[in-house]
Amino acid sequence: MSKIKIQKKSPHIDMTPMVDLFALLLTFFMLTSTFRPQEPAVIDTPSSISEKQAPDKEILNISIDKEGKVYFNLDNGPDTTTKFREKVLEKMAEQYKLKFTPKQYETFSKLSAFGMPVQLLNQWIDKKDPTGRDKFQKQLKEAKKDGIPTDSADNQLAWWILLTRQVDQNIQVGIKADMETDYKVVKKILDILQDKKVNKFNLTTNLEKVEVKIEN
Amino acid sequence: MAEIIENNSGKSSGKRKPKKYSTDIDMTPMVDLMCLLITFFMLTTAFSKPKVMEIVLPDKTIDTNIKPMPVDKNRAVTIIMAENDIIYYYEGLAKADSLPSLIKTDYSKDGIRKFLLKRNKPLLEQIIAFKEKITKGELVLPRDSVNSELKKLRNKDKVGPIILIKAADNIKYKNFVDIIDEMAITNIARYAIVDLNHLELKMLETAPK
Numbered sequence: 001m002s003k004i005k006i007q008k009k010s011p012h013i014d015m016t017p018m019v020d021l022f023a024l025l026l027t028f029f030m031l032t033s034t035f036r037p038q039e040p041a042v043i044d045t046p047s048s049i050s051e052k053q054a055p056d057k058e059i060l061n062i063s064i065d066k067e068g069k070v071y072f073n074l075d076n077g078p079d080t081t082t083k084f085r086e087k088v089l090e091k092m093a094e095q096y097k098l099k100f101t102p103k104q105y106e107t108f109s110k111l112s113a114f115g116m117p118v119q120l121l122n123q124w125i126d127k128k129d130p131t132g133r134d135k136f137q138k139q140l141k142e143a144k145k146d147g148i149p150t151d152s153a154d155n156q157l158a159w160w161i162l163l164t165r166q167v168d169q170n171i172q173v174g175i176k177a178d179m180e181t182d183y184k185v186v187k188k189i190l191d192i193l194q195d196k197k198v199n200k201f202n203l204t205t206n207l208e209k210v211e212v213k214i215e216n
Numbered sequence: 217m218a219e220i221i222e223n224n225s226g227k228s229s230g231k232r233k234p235k236k237y238s239t240d241i242d243m244t245p246m247v248d249l250m251c252l253l254i255t256f257f258m259l260t261t262a263f264s265k266p267k268v269m270e271i272v273l274p275d276k277t278i279d280t281n282i283k284p285m286p287v288d289k290n291r292a293v294t295i296i297m298a299e300n301d302i303i304y305y306y307e308g309l310a311k312a313d314s315l316p317s318l319i320k321t322d323y324s325k326d327g328i329r330k331f332l333l334k335r336n337k338p339l340l341e342q343i344i345a346f347k348e349k350i351t352k353g354e355l356v357l358p359r360d361s362v363n364s365e366l367k368k369l370r371n372k373d374k375v376g377p378i379i380l381i382k383a384a385d386n387i388k389y390k391n392f393v394d395i396i397d398e399m400a401i402t403n404i405a406r407y408a409i410v411d412l413n414h415l416e417l418k419m420l421e422t423a424p425k
Contacts, residue, residue, distance in 0.1 A: 019250070
């Protein structure tokens with residue numbers, strides 16, 4: 001009886017096609033990706049039939065969470081040299097007699113949404129990394145100091161809006177509120193905006209399809 | 217992989233053989249890295265841009281020289297959004313001596329939409345006929361002029377309802393978006409967001425729960 005010979009196969013697999021595919025996918029994702037902006041709060045938006053896309057440049061975003069806390073965000077303008085965020089913060093500092101260092105201005109221009117009184121903003125900017133900032137925002141929430149003040153005694157949101165519009169006349173206003181937010185809070189924000197002569201709003205929504213039939 | 221087979225045997229004999237290298241390269245680390253990068257990009261990409269709904273509200277600064285346009289009694293419809301996703305509506309205008317009764321409905325497709333479609337039928341039929349012309353190819357228009365044509369149709373509308381949207385206490389933002397959306401779905405030409413007046417507050421007290 002002869003021994004059954006087990007064929008010796010090389011354990012190596014040719015990975016070239018796999019690498020090809022991966023390279024392709026990687027290039028695709030790298031070229032098409034726009035990074036998801038960081039959100040200070042979880043906001044579940046309602047749905048509508050509107051198919052209009054949100055503008056990606058020159059937009060001032062006001063987010064309102066479930067509890068009615070207001071967060072503010074704006075972008076740096078059409079290109080990196082316009083530096084709208086820095087300019088708005090400069091004006092805001094002047095208005096509230098605060099001082100920011102040049103480094104703080106620079107960091108601020110790279111950040112996104114925030115929800116706190118302007119007096120606490122420098123502490124938020126000075127945090128080392130995004131997790132530190134998140135933590136700071138959460139601490140404020142626990143201390144019930146979060147959200148941009150909108151009451152008539154110290155209406156900081158109105159100032160943010162006014163000064164942003166002084167820096168950039170073409171800016172569009174986007175409002176992103178949670179489904180469960182009280183309408184009164186949204187109405188108040190709309191009133192503040194209307195007082196500042198903003199009459200056109202973009203409400204962020206999810207897309208939903210509906211069919212309509214007329215009955216005879 | 218990446219074995220390098222070196223042939224050192226021919227050292228003493230003057231003949232030098234060229235070194236033979238294997239053509240295989242170990243690609244495993246490369247694949248590992250790529251896998252990692254792809255996962256990273258896939259998770260951080262925001263694929264679909266958020267959609268927005270545009271609303272335009274009238275200017276708040278009231279010019280006293282311009283009298284507000286009177287609302288035609290036959291065309292006026294008031295929609296009141298109330299707590300717990302309830303909608304009340306009534307047709308015509310409320311007067312202190314004869315309060316119209318509120319009709320209760322909701323945000324579903326058999327709710328307020330049915331009523332609005334019925335009221336807005338003349339305009340809707342025009343719009344549908346216009347859209348049909350485009351889909352059949354009888355009318356060729358660029359996208360922009362389609363929208364402006366639709367706008368013209370809406371502006372010409374003289375019989376459709378004029379909707380007054382009012383909000384009671386304790387309603388959610390979702391209700392507000394839903395009702396504006398309902399206006400878009402049913403192609404209502406004229407609607408406005410107004411505050412409740414004292415008559416309607418009284419009517420709400422006796423409204424069916």
